[in-house]
Amino acid sequence: MGDFLTLQHVSRTFGGLKAVDDVSLTLRQGELVGLIGPNGAGKTTLFNLITGFTRPSNGSIRWQGRDIQQLSAHRIAHLGIVRTFQNLKILPNMTVFDNVSVGAMGQHRYRLWDALVRRGKPQRAVAESTWRALEVTGLADAADQLAANLSYGQRKYLEIARALALSPQLLILDEPAAGLNDTETAQLADFLATLHRSGITLLLVEHDLNLVRTLCQRVLVLASGALVAQGTPDDIWRNPLVQDIYLGRDDEEVTNAA
Numbered sequence: 172m173g174d175f176l177t178l179q180h181v182s183r184t185f186g187g188l189k190a191v192d193d194v195s196l197t198l199r200q201g202e203l204v205g206l207i208g209p210n211g212a213g214k215t216t217l218f219n220l221i222t223g224f225t226r227p228s229n230g231s232i233r234w235q236g237r238d239i240q241q242l243s244a245h246r247i248a249h250l251g252i253v254r255t256f257q258n259l260k261i262l263p264n265m266t267v268f269d270n271v272s273v274g275a276m277g278q279h280r281y282r283l284w285d286a287l288v289r290r291g292k293p294q295r296a297v298a299e300s301t302w303r304a305l306e307v308t309g310l311a312d313a314a315d316q317l318a319a320n321l322s323y324g325q326r327k328y329l330e331i332a333r334a335l336a337l338s339p340q341l342l343i344l345d346e347p348a349a350g351l352n353d354t355e356t357a358q359l360a361d362f363l364a365t366l367h368r369s370g371i372t373l374l375l376v377e378h379d380l381n382l383v384r385t386l387c388q389r390v391l392v393l394a395s396g397a398l399v400a401q402g403t404p405d406d407i408w409r410n411p412l413v414q415d416i417y418l419g420r421d422d423e424e425v426t427n428a429a
């Protein structure tokens with residue numbers, strides 16, 4: 172398994188602020204990696220850089236050996252890097268099926284307008300991707316319901332289903348556990364582990380440190396835009412610098428999760 176995603180000296184500045192500061196990292200195919208860091212550490216910006224929603228000020232981002240830092244988000248998704256959104260990008264007045272098929276049509280090179288006009292008559296490949304994503308996420312029985320009628324927890328799975336319909340090789344999840352209770356979070360952890368076993372590489376950006384610790388094989392720690400530590404969860408939770416970063420901000424989550 173060679174290098175999959177490689178960032179070299181990637182920075183992104185906003186005005187005078189270095190939101191991401193000289194980050195170099197590699198993800199390998201088949202990994203399940205967590206990205207943690209305090210509020211404002213640069214996690215979302217890093218994530219936006221990898222998925223083409225923001226361009227780097229410096230540095231290179233290579234995906235399977237090819238530079239992608241100048242490609243559009245749509246093109247990057249087409250190449251296999253797909254993300255979910257923390258603020259769920261769900262269309263409440265469309266059915267669950269249509270919400271997912273809009274995503275799948277992107278994969279099959281339809282434009283959004285076509286997707287909307289062709290509602291109810293998606294092409295076979297789109298329908299197949301959509302049903303597969305709905306089945307994997309447990310939403311197939313709700314396919315005909317309006318998305319607005321789903322519970323908050325189900326909407327989280329709908330967001331993931333939309334991403335899965337794009338057949339990602341690398342799926343980047345933006346705080347999937349936010350707003351879920353303990354039981355729902357445990358179910359989500361089982362689901363993500365199953366997804367990972369199915370062969371999808373996962374990068375999880377998450378504030379729920381317990382979830383990261385129990386689920387991830389490797390953890391990256393960002394602070395003030397810099398990658399300050401990476402290693403197994405045990406290494407990271409023992410790392411005094413990581414403890415300082417959290418404890419220094421009166422945040423006892425690291426110790427509580429230990």
Ligand SMILES: Nc1ncnc2c1ncn2[C@@H]1O[C@H](COP(=O)(O)OP(=O)(O)OP(=O)(O)O)[C@@H](O)[C@H]1O
Nearest residue numbers: 185188189190208209210211212213214215216217
């Ligand atoms: N578009 C932007 N314009 C200006 N500043 C920005 C922009 N996006 C992010 N920033 C700043 O960059 C820094 C990193 O923000 P970012 O959202 O990436 O952190 P984060 O680790 O995702 O935080 P959180 O955990 O709170 O979501 C912050 O100081 C933020 O205010």
